[in-house]
Amino acid sequence: xxxxxxxxxxxxxxxxxxxxxxxxxxxxxxxxxxxxxxxxxxxxxxxxxxxxxxxxxxxxxxxxxxxxxxxxxxxxxxxxxxxxxxxxxxxxxxxxxxxxxxxxxxxxxxxxxxxxxxxxxxxxxxxxxxxxxxxxxxxxxxxxxxxxxxxxxxxxxxxxxxxxxxxxxxxxxxxxxxxxxxxxxxxxxxxxxxxxxxxxxxxxxxxxxxxxxxxxxxxxxxxxxxxxxxxxxxxxxxxxxxxxxxxxxxxxxxxxxxxxxxxxxxxxxxxxxxxxxxxxxxxxxxxxxxxxxxxxxxxxxxxxxxxxxxxxxxxxxxxxxxxxxxxxxxxxxxxxxxxxxxxxxxxxxxxxxxxxxx
Numbered sequence: 001x002x003x004x005x006x007x008x009x010x011x012x013x014x015x016x017x018x019x020x021x022x023x024x025x026x027x028x029x030x031x032x033x034x035x036x037x038x039x040x041x042x043x044x045x046x047x048x049x050x051x052x053x054x055x056x057x058x059x060x061x062x063x064x065x066x067x068x069x070x071x072x073x074x075x076x077x078x079x080x081x082x083x084x085x086x087x088x089x090x091x092x093x094x095x096x097x098x099x100x101x102x103x104x105x106x107x108x109x110x111x112x113x114x115x116x117x118x119x120x121x122x123x124x125x126x127x128x129x130x131x132x133x134x135x136x137x138x139x140x141x142x143x144x145x146x147x148x149x150x151x152x153x154x155x156x157x158x159x160x161x162x163x164x165x166x167x168x169x170x171x172x173x174x175x176x177x178x179x180x181x182x183x184x185x186x187x188x189x190x191x192x193x194x195x196x197x198x199x200x201x202x203x204x205x206x207x208x209x210x211x212x213x214x215x216x217x218x219x220x221x222x223x224x225x226x227x228x229x230x231x232x233x234x235x236x237x238x239x240x241x242x243x244x245x246x247x248x249x250x251x252x253x254x255x256x257x258x259x260x261x262x263x264x265x266x267x268x269x270x271x272x273x274x275x276x277x278x279x280x281x282x283x284x285x286x287x288x289x290x291x292x293x294x295x296x297x298x299x300x301x302x303x304x305x306x307x308x309x310x311x312x313x314x315x316x317x318x319x320x321x322x323x324x325x326x327x328x329x330x331x332x333x334x335x336x337x338x339x340x341x342x343x344x345x346x347x348x349x350x351x352x353x354x355x356x357x358x
Contacts, residue, residue: 025311025319028296029289031342031353033307033325041073042066047345049334051090051099057343058099059350060087060334065101065110081115083108083128089175091133091140100140102130107142118151124158125149132186136178143173148185148193161185161195167204168193177232184237186227192239205239205248222246223255228269234276240268245281262295262312264288272335280342282332287344298353300326327351 036042036059044063051058057068065076065087076082083106091100099110105128106119118125125142132143140151147162162171172188183195192205208221224241231238237248244266247254256263265285273279277292286299293314301308307326311319328349336343340355 025317025321026291026294026313027358028291028294028311028321029340030309030321030323030356031298031325032356033298033327033344034352034354035325035328035349036068036073036352037328037349041068042350043073043075043077045328045348047333047347047350048086048088049090050336050343050345050350051092052336052338052343053092053097053099057338057352058090059345060090060101062086065108076110076115081108081117083117083119089130089132089143091135093135093140095137100133100135102133102142104129106130107133107140124151124160126160126162131173132175134176134178134183136180136183139178141176141178141183143176143185145172147171148173148176166193166195166202174227175229177230179232182232184230184232186230186239188227189225191222191225192227192230192237194237218260219253219255221253222248223257229271231271231273231279233273236273236276238271238273238279240271240281242267244268245271247279249276256290262288262290262297262310262318264297264299269331269333270335272337274337280335282335282344284331286330287327287332287335296321298323298326299330302330327353 037045043066044061046062047059049060059066063085065082067074078085084103086104087101089102101108106117107125107130108115108117119128126149127144127146129145130142134141138153142149150159168187168190170187170189173185174188175186177184181197185193187193194203205222207224223246224243226242227239229240239246245256245268258266265283267284268281270282271279279290281288286297289296295312297310299308307323309321309323311321327344327346328351329346331347332344334345342353344351
């Protein structure tokens with residue numbers, strides 16, 4: 001039986017080892033999270049998306065569109081002209097400052113406090129359930145439950161995209177990312193669609209093996225057909241699915257699974273690329289960051305709910321970093337940035353991660 005002195009020595013050695021491992025861990029972003037819920041002004045704790053608009057932060061919730069400005073919340077509802085109380089997606093027109101909100105019953109534009117709504121009945125919108133929206137130049141690209149569409153703001157002309165004029169098999173368009181060169185649609189059950197703005201041609205990226213639970217050959221192509229989110233930045237495509245994530249540079253694929261990466265879960269709701277190397281992933285088991293080699297995960301612990309940050313290096317070593325706060329919930333649905341800060345939409349609140357410097 002060990003003496004008290006021996007136990008104290010063992011304890012000291014264990015603490016020293018933990019501190020040494022933490023010091024050797026890759027330097028990943030560390031945040032102090034402040035969380036917003038109905039208790040401090042949010043209209044509903046279920047937040048589908050978040051968008052940073054200069055000094056304003058917009059939150060798409062299950063019970064209205066909320067904006068945070070000057071440390072106070074204001075909510076737009078159907079009484080103000082919003083298409084539906086459940087807001088699913090957000091996009092900003094940087095040329096005009098207009099905000100576009102996709103809802104369960106149409107697409108709403110908020111311009112200087114005025115709300116105009118587009119539906120199947122009064123416009124060329126493909127379907128009133130709008131899962132995604134992206135603004136590029138004078139075009140608004142929309143992802144709906146019945147395919148995609150595009151509104152030209154200058155001419156007012158709508159163009160529909162579905163199984164008749166694109167390679168999509170399923171028409172459940174879950175997200176869209178538009179840039180001046182490429183437009184990408186995340187299609188539920190039909191992979192990733194790419195539209196070339198210059199040529200007007202469509203390409204489709206599929207899961208080559210078609211298996212639901214595993215990839216037969218690593219990095220052979222898109223990891224799965226059920227694509228939930230897409231981000232295109234610096235000529236790199238980041239794609240999120242419910243069975244892992246993919247990165248595509250136009251020639252090579254790199255896939256991420258929990259078994260061989262730092263992803264906390266393969267079930268990914270959203271991905272947000274910072275550049276061609278760095279990206280954030282919102283999963284059902286926490287928020288993850290990838291720097292091209294190492295991973296960090298931010299969440300309430302799955303065991304006891306206490307704030308937790310872990311870092312996994314390129315060799316697979318995992319280190320726990322001491323933190324005092326975490327995102328509001330592990331089920332992450334939306335991500336946006338405010339400089340070095342991060343905003344996180346979750347199923348039980350909106351979180352503001354304030355970057356901490358060493």
